Amino acid sequence: MARPTKAVRAAIAKRRADAIDLRLAGVDWLTIGRKLAADPLANSDGLAYPQGYGVELYAKGKEPPNEAALIRSACKDVREALKDRVTELDEHVDELRAVEAQRLDRLFFVAYRKAVRDGDLPAIDRALRVMERRARLLGLDRPEKREITGPEGNPVQIEHTDLADLEALIAVTEEAARGSGDN
Incomplete structure (x- = not known):
């Protein structure tokens, strides 16, 4: 099977984004399937959705997918879109962690300066809270050892x-x- 063109891949990505947006808005599976169907007879908007569900059937002039097939297609698109988003987030976790560490450094500097200069007890508490958060973010604390005894x-x-x-x-x-x- 030939790899889809860039335009087809973009249309599929758009369809998946639309599917997840509809699902997040609380739209039921069948309505999503109908809204994103390629065949205007199955599409709830009466449109030929680009790279919509059943596009292969529509291109060959065959009957549009039935309700069960539309639901399966919508579920698959949402599942794939969520998987892609999680993968994308996983790829950026280290970058996000570094940004958060920089933010915490700036907050710590402000609290630390006030705590040391003025001996301000609330500033000391704030500095300690920032330090605790930073340690959790970067995994600086040693794990607690737990022992089960009889x-x-x-x-x-x-x-x-x-x-x-x-x-x-x-x-x-x-x-x-x-x-x-x-x-």
Whole structure:
């Protein structure tokens, strides 16, 4: 199969963007499918949407896709558009992290200068909050070590267990972690 032309790829990208915009606006799947259909007989606007759903059928003069096919196409477009957006965000995470670190540096400088110069306690608190946020952003804090122990601090013995036992152990561990975080 030949690779689609640049114009076709652009039209598909536009269709996917339209599909996700419609879905985010709360439009149901079938309405999205009808609005983005290639065949004017299936298109709710009576238009031939460029590279719309069923474009191959429309080009050959065949019947437009049925409702189930329109829904599947709309779902697929939204799924693909979301996947593309997540991939794009993932590619820019390091850049965004660097920008955020620069912003935090500027905020820290203002709070630090006031804290050191004036001994201003609220400025000290602000400086510490900026430092904490920066440490979380850049992963500077060491992870907390968690240890699960049995009765009287002895090791947990697991010989035979089922899902209910594991869920109970997780619940006890989470409860203990919440309790130690309150101190």
